Amino acid sequence: MSTLDSKVPKGDIADKWTNYKNKIDLVNPANKRNIDVIVVGTGLAGGSAAATLAELGYNVKAFCYQDSPRRAHSIAAQGGINAAKNYQGDGDSAYRLFYDTVKGGDYRSREANVYRLAEVSTNIIDQCVAQGVPFARDYGGLLDNRSFGGVLVSRTFYAKGQTGQQLLLGCYSAMNRQIARGKIEMHNRHEMLDVVKVDGKARGIIARNLVTGEIERHSAHAVVIASGGYGNVYFLSTNAMGSNTTAAWKVHKKGAYFANPCYTQIHPTCIPRSGDYQSKLTLMSESLRNDGRIWVPKNLEDVEAIRNGTKKPTDLSEEERDYYLERRYPAFGNLVPRDVASRAAKERCDAGYGVNATGEAVYLDFKSAIERYGKEQAKLQNLDNASQEKITELGAAIVKAKYGNLFQMYEKIVAEDPYKTPMMIYPATHYTMGGVWVDYNLMTTIPGCYAIGEANFSDHGANRLGASALMQGLADGYFVLPYTIGDYLSHDIRTGKIPTDTPEFEAAEKDVKERIEFFVNNKGTHSVDYYHKILGKIMWEKVGMSRNETGLKEAIAEIKALREDFWKNVSVPGGSDQVNAELEKAGRVADFLELGELFATDALNRNESCGGHFREESVELDGEQKGEAKRKDDEYAYVAAWEYKGEPSEAVLHKEQLEFNDIELKQRSYK
Amino acid sequence: MSQESMNLTLKIWRQANASVKGEMVEYKVSEISDHMSFLEMMDVLNEQLVAKNEEPVAFDHDCREGICGSCSMHINGESHGPDKAVTTCQLHMRSFNDGDTIHIEPWRAKAFPVIKDLMVDRSSFDRIQHAGGFISVNTSGNTQDANAIPIRKEDADMAMDAATCIGCGACVATCKNASAMLFVGAKVSQFALLPQGQVEAKERVQNMVAQMDKEGFGACTNTGACEVECPKGISISNIARMNREYLSATITK
Numbered sequence: 039m040s041t042l043d044s045k046v047p048k049g050d051i052a053d054k055w056t057n058y059k060n061k062i063d064l065v066n067p068a069n070k071r072n073i074d075v076i077v078v079g080t081g082l083a084g085g086s087a088a089a090t091l092a093e094l095g096y097n098v099k100a101f102c103y104q105d106s107p108r109r110a111h112s113i114a115a116q117g118g119i120n121a122a123k124n125y126q127g128d129g130d131s132a133y134r135l136f137y138d139t140v141k142g143g144d145y146r147s148r149e150a151n152v153y154r155l156a157e158v159s160t161n162i163i164d165q166c167v168a169q170g171v172p173f174a175r176d177y178g179g180l181l182d183n184r185s186f187g188g189v190l191v192s193r194t195f196y197a198k199g200q201t202g203q204q205l206l207l208g209c210y211s212a213m214n215r216q217i218a219r220g221k222i223e224m225h226n227r228h229e230m231l232d233v234v235k236v237d238g239k240a241r242g243i244i245a246r247n248l249v250t251g252e253i254e255r256h257s258a259h260a261v262v263i264a265s266g267g268y269g270n271v272y273f274l275s276t277n278a279m280g281s282n283t284t285a286a287w288k289v290h291k292k293g294a295y296f297a298n299p300c301y302t303q304i305h306p307t308c309i310p311r312s313g314d315y316q317s318k319l320t321l322m323s324e325s326l327r328n329d330g331r332i333w334v335p336k337n338l339e340d341v342e343a344i345r346n347g348t349k350k351p352t353d354l355s356e357e358e359r360d361y362y363l364e365r366r367y368p369a370f371g372n373l374v375p376r377d378v379a380s381r382a383a384k385e386r387c388d389a390g391y392g393v394n395a396t397g398e399a400v401y402l403d404f405k406s407a408i409e410r411y412g413k414e415q416a417k418l419q420n421l422d423n424a425s426q427e428k429i430t431e432l433g434a435a436i437v438k439a440k441y442g443n444l445f446q447m448y449e450k451i452v453a454e455d456p457y458k459t460p461m462m463i464y465p466a467t468h469y470t471m472g473g474v475w476v477d478y479n480l481m482t483t484i485p486g487c488y489a490i491g492e493a494n495f496s497d498h499g500a501n502r503l504g505a506s507a508l509m510q511g512l513a514d515g516y517f518v519l520p521y522t523i524g525d526y527l528s529h530d531i532r533t534g535k536i537p538t539d540t541p542e543f544e545a546a547e548k549d550v551k552e553r554i555e556f557f558v559n560n561k562g563t564h565s566v567d568y569y570h571k572i573l574g575k576i577m578w579e580k581v582g583m584s585r586n587e588t589g590l591k592e593a594i595a596e597i598k599a600l601r602e603d604f605w606k607n608v609s610v611p612g613g614s615d616q617v618n619a620e621l622e623k624a625g626r627v628a629d630f631l632e633l634g635e636l637f638a639t640d641a642l643n644r645n646e647s648c649g650g651h652f653r654e655e656s657v658e659l660d661g662e663q664k665g666e667a668k669r670k671d672d673e674y675a676y677v678a679a680w681e682y683k684g685e686p687s688e689a690v691l692h693k694e695q696l697e698f699n700d701i702e703l704k705q706r707s708y709k
Numbered sequence: 710m711s712q713e714s715m716n717l718t719l720k721i722w723r724q725a726n727a728s729v730k731g732e733m734v735e736y737k738v739s740e741i742s743d744h745m746s747f748l749e750m751m752d753v754l755n756e757q758l759v760a761k762n763e764e765p766v767a768f769d770h771d772c773r774e775g776i777c778g779s780c781s782m783h784i785n786g787e788s789h790g791p792d793k794a795v796t797t798c799q800l801h802m803r804s805f806n807d808g809d810t811i812h813i814e815p816w817r818a819k820a821f822p823v824i825k826d827l828m829v830d831r832s833s834f835d836r837i838q839h840a841g842g843f844i845s846v847n848t849s850g851n852t853q854d855a856n857a858i859p860i861r862k863e864d865a866d867m868a869m870d871a872a873t874c875i876g877c878g879a880c881v882a883t884c885k886n887a888s889a890m891l892f893v894g895a896k897v898s899q900f901a902l903l904p905q906g907q908v909e910a911k912e913r914v915q916n917m918v919a920q921m922d923k924e925g926f927g928a929c930t931n932t933g934a935c936e937v938e939c940p941k942g943i944s945i946s947n948i949a950r951m952n953r954e955y956l957s958a959t960i961t962k
Binding site: 163278318 | 725726742743744745746748749752753756758759760762763764765767769770771772773774775776777778779792795799801803824825828830831832834835838839840842843844845846847848849850851852853854855856859860861862865866868869872873875876899900903905906
C-alpha cells in the first residue's frame with residue numbers, strides 16, 4: 039500500500055496558506071501569455087477559475103456542455119454561502135468555520151484544506167459585492183445574514199432563494215469581461231471526452247462539438263476539471279439532467295485516483311417522486327425545517343386510508359400522528375443534520391408508513407407554525423379575541439413572507455396548497471462529497487491535471503454542511519487554484535505551444551471516435567434511459583441511504599452484469615455528425631455504469647458509519663445512542679483513494695491517513 | 710379539468726439542421742398523467758421514437774427546476790406555454806385536457822436561428838453580455854470590505870429583481886418585433902441601481918445596446934408582451950430605466 043503525499047505545508051494551521059503563498063514560484067506576466075490552460079466546466083468553480091486565470095494573463099480555453107456558461111448547475115443552489123465575516127458580532131471566526139466544517143463532515147476531511155477554505159471565505163463576499171452581486175441587505179444598507187443547520191452563528195449570505203444563481207452570474211460576468219478581451223476562448227456546447235497525457239503530464243483534451251459532432255483536439259499546459267459531482271448515478275437526483283461524471287471519470291481512467299466515492303449527500307427535503315416517468319427531483323431549501331414539523335401516521339390503517347383517499351392528513355388528531363424526529367431526537371428535533379433526517383424518513387417508509395401512492399413520502403406540516411405566528415401577531419396587533427380564522431390568516435402571512443417562493447414552487451409541482459394541507463417530502467440525492475483525489479495544490483495524481491469544486495473530494499469529508507458548496511467552488515476557483523497552478527506552470531515557461539499532431543492526441547482521438555461509432559452503429563434493443571433507470575434503482579436500493587455487506591456485494595455483481603448488457607444491447611438512433619442527445623447520454627451512462635461499481639466497492643470497504651455513509655453493521659449497540667451511526671476512527675480515519683486497474687471493482691486502494699492536530703475527534707450526538 | 714390519463718396529439722416543429730427547411734409533424738402520445746411536467750411528456754414521446762429507432766425530438770433542457778434558462782418551447786402560441794410565471798420545465802400536464810392538440814415550436818427570432826427541431830442558438834445573448842454585462846473589477850479578492858459602501862435596501866432589492874433574469878429568451882420569442890429590450894434592460898438596471906456599477910454605466914449601456922442592434926433584435930414598441938411571458942416576472946420598468954440610462958449617456962460626457 040503506497041502512501042499519498044498530500045503536500046500539506048508545515049507549520050501552524052493558521053499560517054500554512056500564507057507561508058505557502060510566500061514561497062511558491064511565480065510566472066512573470068510576459069511568460070503567462072505563452073501558457074495555455076484548459077478549464078472543463080463553467081459552474082462556480084470552473085467559471086471563477088477561468089475568469090481569474092485569464093485575468094492573470096494565461097490563455098484560457100473553457101468548455102461547457104450547455105449552450106452558455108451561465109447555465110451550469112451551480113445556478114440552482116438556493117440557500118446561501120457561508121463566510122466567516124462575523125458581521126453579526128456573534129463570535130464567528132475562521133477557526134469556528136473551520137471547526138464546524140470538519141465536525142459537520144464527521145471528521146473525514148483534511149484539516150489544512152478546510153482551514154484554508156475558512157480563511158479565504160471572507161474574500162469571496164468582498165469580491166462578489168464588488169462584482170455587483172445583489173446580496174440581501176438590512177434597512178441600514180449593510181449585508182444581511184441567516185443561520186443554517188449544524189452551526190451556532192449566523193454566517194450565511196444570501197440573495198433571496200437564488201444565491202447560486204446570483205453568484206454564478208457574477209462569475210459569468212467576470213468571464214464575459216475576459217471573453218471580450220480574447221483571454222478566454224469559450225467553447226459552448228462542447229463535451230470533454232478524454233484527457234491527453236504527454237510524458238505523463240496532462241497536456242490536453244479531446245472534445246466533441248455537440249452541434250456538428252466534430253471531434254476536436256485541444257492542447258494546454260495544464261487541464262482543470264471543474265465538472266461537478268456524480269449524483270446522477272442514481273438516475274433521479276436534484277442535479278441537472280446533463281450533470282455527469284464523464285470528465286472526472288476519464289481522468290480517473292488515465293491515472294487520477296478517485297477518492298471516497300461512497301460519500302453522498304441525500305437531502306431530506308425534496309418533493310417526492312410521483313410516478314415512473316419522473317425525470318428529476320426538486321429540492322426545497324432545508325430552511326423549511328425551521329418551522330415545519332415532520333410526521334407520519336401512528337397507525338397503518340390511517341396510512342391506508344390516506345393513500346386510498348378516504349382520509350386526509352388534516353383529519354388526523356395530534357394523538358394519531360408520529361412526529362418521529364421529535365420522538366427520537368428530543369434535543370434537536372426537526373433540525374437534526376441532513377443525513378440523520380433522511381435516514382429517519384427512510385426508516386418510517388420502509389416500515390410501511392409512507393403517505394403517498396409510491397409509499398415514499400412523509401409530511402412536513404406548518405400548522406403549528408401558522409398557529410404560533412398567528413397568536414404572536416394577534417398579540418402584537420392588540421387583537422385580544424381574535425377568531426381561529428383570523429389567527430390562521432395572520433400566521434399564514436408570516437409563513438408566506440418567509441417561505442412564499444418555496445410554497446409556490448411546491449404548489450406548481452404537486453397541485454396542493456401547503457398552507458392548508460401538509461407538504462409531502464422525501465430524501466433525494468443532492469451532492470457528492472467524494473470525487474477526484476487532490477493534494478493541497480488541488481492537483482490530482484496526474485501531474486498538471488487539477489480538480490476543483492464538487493469534482494474533487496477535498497473539503498466536506500463525509501457530509502457537507504448547508505451553504506458550503508458555493509463557498510468551496512468559489513474559493514477553489516478565485517483564490518486557491520490561481521496560486522497553486524502558477525507554482526506548477528512556472529516550470530513550463532520554456533515549453534512552448536503543445537502540438538496536437540502527436541501520437542498521444544492521435545491515440546486518444548481514435549479511442550473516442552471508436553466508442554462513438556460503436557454507439558451509433560450498435561442496433562440494440564434498449565434505450566440509454568432504460569439502463570440508466572435500472573442502474574439508478576440498484577444504487578438507490580443497495581447503495582443508498584442505508585448499506586450492508588450483502589446488498590453491496592449484490593450491487594457490484596448487478597452493475598457489472600448490467601454494464602455487459604449495455605455494451606451489447608444499447609440502442610442509439612441518429613448519426614454521430616449532428617446534434618444527438620441520445621449519443622451524449624450513452625457516453626455518460628457508460629461512465630456511470632463503471633463509477634457505480636467503484637462507488638459500491640468503496641462503500642463495501644468502509645465498514646463504518648460516517649456522515650452520509652451508513653453501514654447497518656456499524657451502529658451503537660447500547661446506551662443512549664443505541665441504533666445510531668458508529669464511526670470507527672481507529673480503522674477508517676483515512677481517505678480511500680482508488681487507482682484504476684481495468685475493472686472498477688479491482689481498483690487498488692491507497693490510503694491517505696487523516697491527522698487531526700487542531701480538532702479533537704468526537705461523536706456527533708443529537709439526542 | 711385535468712385527467713389521470715390523457716391522450717394527446719402533438720404537432721411539433723422538426724428541422725434536421727440550420728440549413729434545411731423544417732415542418733410541423735404530428736405525433737400521438739397516450740396515458741399522460743396530469744402530474745407529469747411538460748418535458749416529461751416530451752420524454753415519453755422520445756422514448757417511443759427511440760423504440761422505433763427514429764430520431765427523438767431535440768430540445769434544450771437541463772436543471773428542470775426553472776432556473777437554468779435552457780428550456781425554450783413556444784407552446785400553443787405562448788412562450789413556455791399557458792401557465793404564468795413558469796418555464797417550460799415547470800409547466801405541468803394538468804394545464805391540458807384529454808384529447809387536446811398541442812402545437813410546439815422553437816423560439817422564433819432572426820437572432821435565434823434554429824439548430825435542430827426545438828433547439829435554437831442563443832449565443833447572441835452571450836455576445837450582448839460580452840459587450841458590457843460586467844463590472845471591471847479584478848477577481849483578486851483585494852477589493853474593499855463588502856460592507857464599506859452601504860446600499861439602500863430598496864435599491865438592493867430592485868437590483869435583485871432585475872438580476873433574476875434567467876436568459877431564456879421568452880421575451881424575444883413572444884415579442885412581435887423580436888426585441889431583446891427586457892433582457893438587456895434587466896442587466897443594465899441591475900448595475901445602474903448599484904454603486905459598483907456607476908463607474909462604467911455610460912459605456913455599458915451604449916455598448917450593450919449597440920451589440921443588441923447588431924445581432925438583429927427588433928425595436929421595442931411597448932406592447933408589454935415580454936413582461937407577461939417572462940417566467941421570472943421581470944418588470945418592463947427595467948426597459949424604461951435602460952432608456953433613461955441610454956439617453957443620459959448619449960447627451961452627457
